[in-house]
Amino acid sequence: MSAAKTQKTTSQPKRAKRLSRGFAQTGGILSTQIRKASEKRGFSETRLLTHWAEIAGTSIAKIARPVKVGYTRQGMGATLTLLTTGANAPMVQMQLPQIKERVNATYGYAAISRIHITQTSPTGFAEPQSGFDPETPKKRTLKPEEKAEVLSTVSNVENEGLRAALVALGENIKTKPRN
Structure with a gap:
């Protein structure tokens, strides 16, 4: 009798997966592509890239951004590489302990053991890549x-x-x- 039941269930046609109707969120559609692209740079947690201003603070986010997370072979913590301009490097260097603490709080454990600072020029060939906000010109006052x-x-x-x-x-x- 159990063989007859299995024949009935296998003989029924399988239903096609119903497609959702309406709009889909862009984040849901692109999540796998974003994850793959960020994993190539070592970012297992994409939130570090997408919410950098919240994690590091707005003052740091204006002058530095994460570029890469490199893992050592021994697995004893990773190195976060930050990109900044040459003039802002000392300011970022001074705040490295706070940045490391905030980033590790995002990961939930001590994932980052070192932070490496890479300097770039604020203008020229690196301008489209740097992602730093240029200084906005001052508005004049009305007479x-x-x-x-x-x-x-x-x-x-x-x-x-x-x-x-x-x-x-x-x-x-x-x-x-x-x-």
Whole structure:
């Protein structure tokens, strides 16, 4: 009788896997490709790359970024390689203990035992690769007559919220640095 049951279950056609309908998250679609690309650089934890500003802090993330995690043959901790500009290297060097502590907290154990700093130039051939934010030009301040001009332009708008938004927009346009 058990042979008859197995024949029934095997003779039923297998259902095709139903495709999901609607939109899929990009992270879900690309997760395997992102994981493979980051593993080539030694990053078993991709969160270190994607959330670097949260892990290291915004001040460090502006001047340095992780490039590679190298593991030794003995397995006694890995080396994290950070990329920074030459002028910022001493600042990063000074904060290495805090960076190592934060990175190891992300991994959940003492995965990183050393941090190596690699320096690059902030401009030239390394510019697209460096990923550092260039300094934003300073906005100029509005003169009183310019501010009065912006206020008089939007004075006929009745909605206070809209008027305030238009004033802010006008001031931003007037103070935008000119190249």
